[in-house]
Amino acid sequence: LAERLQQQSVRATNVPEGYLCPITCEVMEDPVIAEDGQTYEREAIATWVRGNRTSPMTRQRMANVFFPNRTVKSMIEKWKGDSKA
Numbered sequence: 141l142a143e144r145l146q147q148q149s150v151r152a153t154n155v156p157e158g159y160l161c162p163i164t165c166e167v168m169e170d171p172v173i174a175e176d177g178q179t180y181e182r183e184a185i186a187t188w189v190r191g192n193r194t195s196p197m198t199r200q201r202m203a204n205v206f207f208p209n210r211t212v213k214s215m216i217e218k219w220k221g222d223s224k225a
Contacts, residue, residue, distance in 0.1 A: 159216050171213050172206035179209045
Protein backbone atom coordinates (compact mmCIF):
# COMPACT_ATOMS: atom_id res chain seq x y z
CA LEU A 141 0.00 0.00 0.00
CA ALA A 142 2.76 2.46 0.89
CA GLU A 143 4.53 1.78 -2.41
CA ARG A 144 1.31 2.33 -4.32
CA LEU A 145 0.69 5.67 -2.56
CA GLN A 146 4.26 6.72 -3.32
CA GLN A 147 3.79 5.88 -7.00
CA GLN A 148 0.58 7.93 -7.08
CA SER A 149 2.39 10.84 -5.44
CA VAL A 150 5.19 10.66 -8.02
CA ARG A 151 2.64 10.61 -10.83
CA ALA A 152 0.85 13.61 -9.32
CA THR A 153 4.06 15.63 -9.39
CA ASN A 154 4.60 14.66 -13.03
CA VAL A 155 1.42 16.31 -14.30
CA PRO A 156 2.17 18.25 -17.47
CA GLU A 157 1.63 21.95 -16.74
CA GLY A 158 -0.72 22.36 -19.69
CA TYR A 159 -3.13 19.88 -18.09
CA LEU A 160 -3.58 22.06 -15.00
CA CYS A 161 -6.18 24.81 -14.82
CA PRO A 162 -4.41 28.10 -14.05
CA ILE A 163 -7.24 28.99 -11.64
CA THR A 164 -7.66 25.75 -9.68
CA CYS A 165 -4.17 24.28 -10.23
CA GLU A 166 -5.89 20.91 -10.72
CA VAL A 167 -6.01 18.58 -13.71
CA MET A 168 -8.84 19.74 -15.94
CA GLU A 169 -11.88 17.55 -16.56
CA ASP A 170 -13.72 19.89 -18.94
CA PRO A 171 -11.09 22.17 -20.52
CA VAL A 172 -12.33 25.16 -22.49
CA ILE A 173 -10.65 27.94 -24.46
CA ALA A 174 -11.62 31.42 -23.32
CA GLU A 175 -11.56 34.70 -25.20
CA ASP A 176 -8.00 35.37 -23.93
CA GLY A 177 -6.78 32.25 -25.76
CA GLN A 178 -6.02 30.38 -22.53
CA THR A 179 -7.40 27.00 -21.52
CA TYR A 180 -9.25 26.67 -18.21
CA GLU A 181 -11.55 24.28 -16.37
CA ARG A 182 -15.05 25.29 -17.55
CA GLU A 183 -16.63 25.77 -14.13
CA ALA A 184 -13.63 27.68 -12.75
CA ILE A 185 -13.42 30.21 -15.59
CA ALA A 186 -17.20 30.67 -15.77
CA THR A 187 -17.27 31.48 -12.06
CA TRP A 188 -14.26 33.78 -12.40
CA VAL A 189 -15.70 35.75 -15.32
CA ARG A 190 -19.11 36.10 -13.66
CA GLY A 191 -17.42 37.71 -10.67
CA ASN A 192 -14.62 39.65 -12.35
CA ARG A 193 -15.53 40.09 -16.04
CA THR A 194 -11.82 39.94 -16.87
CA SER A 195 -9.23 37.36 -17.79
CA PRO A 196 -7.39 35.97 -14.76
CA MET A 197 -4.24 35.87 -16.90
CA THR A 198 -4.29 39.20 -18.76
CA ARG A 199 -6.84 41.22 -16.74
CA GLN A 200 -8.45 42.32 -20.02
CA ARG A 201 -12.23 42.41 -20.20
CA MET A 202 -13.61 39.06 -21.24
CA ALA A 203 -17.02 37.68 -22.21
CA ASN A 204 -18.50 34.59 -20.60
CA VAL A 205 -18.09 32.62 -23.87
CA PHE A 206 -16.02 29.44 -23.97
CA PHE A 207 -15.25 26.72 -26.50
CA PRO A 208 -14.41 23.10 -25.68
CA ASN A 209 -10.71 22.33 -25.98
CA ARG A 210 -11.10 18.80 -27.30
CA THR A 211 -7.39 18.45 -28.04
CA VAL A 212 -6.35 19.10 -24.45
CA LYS A 213 -9.20 16.93 -23.16
CA SER A 214 -8.08 13.96 -25.26
CA MET A 215 -4.44 14.51 -24.25
CA ILE A 216 -5.44 14.50 -20.56
CA GLU A 217 -7.54 11.37 -21.02
CA LYS A 218 -4.61 9.61 -22.72
CA TRP A 219 -2.23 10.76 -19.99
CA LYS A 220 -4.61 9.48 -17.28
CA GLY A 221 -4.85 6.12 -19.05
CA ASP A 222 -1.07 5.89 -19.38
CA SER A 223 -0.63 6.85 -15.70
CA LYS A 224 -2.80 3.94 -14.59
CA ALA A 225 -0.70 1.40 -16.48
